[in-house]
Amino acid sequence: MLKYKELKLALEEFLLEDFPHAEGDEIEAIVTHWLQTPSKKVPFLTASMHEYCVSRVQSLLAESEEERFLIKQPVPAYRFSLPIEWTNIPFPPVQHPSFTFIDLFAGIGGFRIAMQEQGGKCVFSSEWDPHAQKTYEANFGEVPYGDIRKINEKEIPDHDILCAGFPCQPFSLAGVSARNALHTAHGFACETQGTLFFDIVRIVKEKRPRVLFLENVKNLVGHDEGKTFSVIRNTIESIGYSFSYKVIDASPLVPQKRVRCYMVCLRDGKGPFDFPVISGPPIPLRTILEKEVDDSYTISAKLWQGHKRRTKNNLARGTGFTAFCADLDKPANTLVARYGKDGKECLIPQKSKTPRMLTPRECARLQGFPESFIIAPGKTTAYRQFGNSVAVPVIRLIAEEIATHLRQNKKERTKK
Numbered sequence: 001m002l003k004y005k006e007l008k009l010a011l012e013e014f015l016l017e018d019f020p021h022a023e024g025d026e027i028e029a030i031v032t033h034w035l036q037t038p039s040k041k042v043p044f045l046t047a048s049m050h051e052y053c054v055s056r057v058q059s060l061l062a063e064s065e066e067e068r069f070l071i072k073q074p075v076p077a078y079r080f081s082l083p084i085e086w087t088n089i090p091f092p093p094v095q096h097p098s099f100t101f102i103d104l105f106a107g108i109g110g111f112r113i114a115m116q117e118q119g120g121k122c123v124f125s126s127e128w129d130p131h132a133q134k135t136y137e138a139n140f141g142e143v144p145y146g147d148i149r150k151i152n153e154k155e156i157p158d159h160d161i162l163c164a165g166f167p168c169q170p171f172s173l174a175g176v177s178a179r180n181a182l183h184t185a186h187g188f189a190c191e192t193q194g195t196l197f198f199d200i201v202r203i204v205k206e207k208r209p210r211v212l213f214l215e216n217v218k219n220l221v222g223h224d225e226g227k228t229f230s231v232i233r234n235t236i237e238s239i240g241y242s243f244s245y246k247v248i249d250a251s252p253l254v255p256q257k258r259v260r261c262y263m264v265c266l267r268d269g270k271g272p273f274d275f276p277v278i279s280g281p282p283i284p285l286r287t288i289l290e291k292e293v294d295d296s297y298t299i300s301a302k303l304w305q306g307h308k309r310r311t312k313n314n315l316a317r318g319t320g321f322t323a324f325c326a327d328l329d330k331p332a333n334t335l336v337a338r339y340g341k342d343g344k345e346c347l348i349p350q351k352s353k354t355p356r357m358l359t360p361r362e363c364a365r366l367q368g369f370p371e372s373f374i375i376a377p378g379k380t381t382a383y384r385q386f387g388n389s390v391a392v393p394v395i396r397l398i399a400e401e402i403a404t405h406l407r408q409n410k411k412e413r414t415k416k
């Protein structure tokens with residue numbers, strides 16, 4: 001078997017040497033996407049680059065004595081995977097996929113974990129944040145492509161499901177009030193972030209996936225008196241999809257109040273989609289706490305005093321932030337990207353000490369990530385990534401329903 005990291009480095013080196021015109025920034029994305037799906041349908045991979053990768057892999061395989069027999073199979077025969085050892089990659093590609101999907105605004109891959117569990121094969125991912133790209137690669141053995149606005153939709157491989165937790169800052173309550181205070185645009189009027197929904201639309205128009213699976217903050221539904229949501233619904237319906245949505249609180253599945261809007265859109269009048277019922281008592285925060293936590297997570301007495309003073313003043317004024325120690329018998333408040341700044345959303349009480357912040361592993365658990373998930377090395381980075389991410393168990397249950405829908409449809413089509 002060839003080792004993922006060595007193979008990646010070798011191909012990257014060869015390609016950069018012989019194809020200096022190759023999209024420099026995207027070379028890691030090209031190589032790692034090709035390793036997951038060794039075909040010509042990798043964005044920005046030319047036919048000659050593909051041939052080159054094939055011959056390189058064959059000669060590397062030939063060098064490895066025990067793998068000599070594998071050479072008998074031409075590389076394209078490994079349509080879904082090369083003989084790669086995904087050492088230390090916890091979520092390698094699915095071997096015999098039953099459907100394909102793409103992961104847009106991929107973050108650290110919350111959607112991908114759930115879709116792979118259902119037998120899905122990711123054929124394209126995009127995420128422009130370099131730190132999130134690193135975490136994504138560490139877990140899935142693939143570097144996502146960068147800015148989606150710069151990717152021609154024709155380059156994206158065909159797929160059954162399009163997944164996208166598109167950026168929510170322009171629609172989130174905090175984002176809207178901060179933007180109002182600064183007199184800057186929010187919603188679709190926010191040029192850098194607000195229009196990314198239309199990048200999804202241009203991809204859908206070209207690729208016509210069977211299902212769209214979208215996620216955003218709950219405020220999307222009421223934003224701008226419902227006008228933003230109407231635009232989203234009408235646009236999706238106008239391109240031939242049904243539009244179903246549900247606002248779901250994740251707290252029966254993870255110990256966190258996380259209320260989000262999930263949208264599932266089905267092509268060719270196959271809707272409406274039946275969302276799974278997610279109910280039950282909320283999970284207490286204490287169930288995911290680590291036993292031994294380093295003192296570096298304890299907040300300073302000065303910061304704690306500051307939190308208490310501001311809480312008192314803000315309560316009196318009836319506005320502004322409040323910070324309390326968390327009730328361990330209840331779910332935590334919503335984890336947000338800025339949690340690492342001062343931890344005010346969730347502080348864990350400690351005996352004879354000021355409270356402490358959650359550890360990154362605890363944040364991973366709050367979002368329902370498996371224990372094998374590799375967390376980013378820096379604390380602030382890890383907090384931001386989990387704050388931006390999805391609650392995996394909610395995505396998992398919806399993904400199960402979507403996979404069932406695809407299977408039923410397939411049966412119907414084969415009957416006809």
Ligand SMILES: C[S@@+](CC[C@H](N)C(=O)[O-])C[C@H]1O[C@@H](n2cnc3c(N)ncnc32)[C@H](O)[C@@H]1O
Pocket residue numbers: 105106107108109110111126127128129132146147148149164165166167168196385388389390
């Ligand atoms: C709400 S987060 C989605 C997180 C993801 N669902 C997860 O499970 O981690 C949105 C992501 O979109 C990324 N993003 C924003 N604008 C982008 C763009 N133009 N191209 C690619 N990624 C972008 C952000 O860096 C962020 O990680």
